[in-house]
Amino acid sequence: xxxxxxxxxxxxxxxxxxxxxxxxxxxxxxxxxxxxxxxxxxxxxxxxxxxxxxxxxxxxxxxxxxxxxxxxxxxxxxxxxxxxxxxxxxxxxxxxxxxxxxxxxxxxxxxxxxxxxxxxxxxxxxxxxxxxxxxxxxxxxxxxxxxxxxxxxxxxxxxxxxxxxxxxxxxxxxxxxxxxxxxxxxxxxxxxxxxxxxxxxxxxxxxxxxxxxxxxxxxxxxxxxxxxxxxxxxxxxxxxxxxxxxxxxxxxxxxxxxxxxxxxxxxxxxxxxxxxxxxxxxxxxxxxxxxxxxxxxxxxxxxxxxxxxxxxxxxxxxxxxxxxxxxxxxxxxxxxxxxxxxxxxxxxxxxxxxxxxxxxxxxxxxxxxxxxxxxxxxxxxxxxxxxxxxxxxxxxxxxxxxxxxxxxxxxxxxxxxxxxxxxxxxxxxxxx
Numbered sequence: 001x002x003x004x005x006x007x008x009x010x011x012x013x014x015x016x017x018x019x020x021x022x023x024x025x026x027x028x029x030x031x032x033x034x035x036x037x038x039x040x041x042x043x044x045x046x047x048x049x050x051x052x053x054x055x056x057x058x059x060x061x062x063x064x065x066x067x068x069x070x071x072x073x074x075x076x077x078x079x080x081x082x083x084x085x086x087x088x089x090x091x092x093x094x095x096x097x098x099x100x101x102x103x104x105x106x107x108x109x110x111x112x113x114x115x116x117x118x119x120x121x122x123x124x125x126x127x128x129x130x131x132x133x134x135x136x137x138x139x140x141x142x143x144x145x146x147x148x149x150x151x152x153x154x155x156x157x158x159x160x161x162x163x164x165x166x167x168x169x170x171x172x173x174x175x176x177x178x179x180x181x182x183x184x185x186x187x188x189x190x191x192x193x194x195x196x197x198x199x200x201x202x203x204x205x206x207x208x209x210x211x212x213x214x215x216x217x218x219x220x221x222x223x224x225x226x227x228x229x230x231x232x233x234x235x236x237x238x239x240x241x242x243x244x245x246x247x248x249x250x251x252x253x254x255x256x257x258x259x260x261x262x263x264x265x266x267x268x269x270x271x272x273x274x275x276x277x278x279x280x281x282x283x284x285x286x287x288x289x290x291x292x293x294x295x296x297x298x299x300x301x302x303x304x305x306x307x308x309x310x311x312x313x314x315x316x317x318x319x320x321x322x323x324x325x326x327x328x329x330x331x332x333x334x335x336x337x338x339x340x341x342x343x344x345x346x347x348x349x350x351x352x353x354x355x356x357x358x359x360x361x362x363x364x365x366x367x368x369x370x371x372x373x374x375x376x377x378x379x380x381x382x383x384x385x386x387x388x389x390x391x392x393x394x395x396x397x398x399x400x401x402x403x404x405x406x407x408x409x410x411x412x413x414x415x416x417x418x419x420x421x422x423x424x425x426x427x428x429x430x431x432x
Contacts, residue, residue, distance in 0.1 A: 003417045010143040011045045015153045020061035020069050021053035024306030031335045033061050034230045038413040040064035047140045051127045072130040088118025099162035117188040128156040142166050143424040151176040158196040166429045169199040173332035177207050181330045194218050201225035204333040204354020228409035232342040244275035244322045244385040249336045252283030255329045262292040263374030269296040276300040280312050316343040338407040344400040364398035
């Protein structure tokens with residue numbers, strides 16, 4: 001019996017932040033546009049709980065007919081944050097516990113960290129209550145709850161799974177994995193999440209090593225399962241173009257450092273560099289990026305704002321792209337570089353998280369140190385633009401080859417389904 005036939009009578013709940021109501025606010029969830037097709041083919045019914053999507057909002061990403069999406073409308077306003085904090089502090093005072101998870105003051109943490117923990121708890125409880133109401137409304141009896149993030153959605157999923165006596169698993173990526181990389185230097189309830197989750201799937205080997213090293217007693221439930229992309233035709237030209245055209249794709253937020261790319265464009269422009277830079281994504285750093293590139297004339301700058309994943313992929317399919325650039329300070333294994341490689345586009349990428357598992361310097365792109373500045377980025381771009389046609393052509397072939405071997409959703413989702421089927425069978429929480 002194959003895994004799809006073994007699950008065809010089962011129902012699963014997928015917990016996201018925005019998908020399928022995602023206008024680009026959560027870039028990594030673009031991956032789910034592909035995975036949902038395979039989940040729907042395997043399960044009788046898939047319920048998607050988009051915890052942060054506003055209520056009464058229209059679906060953005062199309063989903064198969066047996067997928068029911070529910071926008072939960074968890075509050076993300078400044079007022080809501082204060083309410084979450086107050087609720088969490090109250091829980092700390094009385095050591096409030098929900099479904100085996102306790103919110104208590106941590107004497108080993110400082111005041112700011114405990115405040116963050118209280119806020120995280122308040123936000124989690126809000127999502128938990130919304131999830132319970134939605135599941136009751138839909139009438140689903142899931143054999144498994146699957147959280148796309150190992151953050152508040154995973155903690156809420158653990159609580160719901162305790163109510164329903166079903167399996168619960170989570171993926172893990174970057175911000176939801178490496179606590180040392182946020183300003184509080186930890187992720188609240190991470191150990192509790194790992195303890196209560198049945199299985200955890202970091203998207204990189206680096207993430208797997210990190211969690212297994214930090215929580216060795218739980219290493220057997222931690223396993224790297226990669227993300228992937230849809231099937232792409234290799235339609236990008238192999239040789240060099242007369243213009244060197246760059247693309248980047250991310251939120252314009254601090255850790256993505258899009259302003260460094262903008263600064264590199266300004267320096268290259270001053271040196272007479274001919275080409276273009278197209279950026280997909282929006283965010284609070286947009287005004288600073290616009291200020292930096294205001295005087296750029298030789299390089300054509302296209303700030304595209306938030307676009308759907310299909311629009312980004314159509315751009316790759318119909319335009320020559322010479323190089324994909326990402327200079328984040330923290331990553332898992334970005335879907336954005338997988339997609340670029342799928343079109344044979346070399347990648348300039350910071351060596352953080354699991355990026356070195358895909359990008360190999362001088363083979364399919366270039367890895368750069370996280371401490372690099374705009375001058376260093378400009379020099380790397382300039383050097384790549386002056387490669388010989390034969391060397392550059394080989395780099396494009398190697399990028400496509402990496403995608404073919406490591407980044408295809410269908411094969412990677414099969415690994416996920418196998419583990420979910422085995423887990424639900426062993427726990428006895430599937431249908432008979």
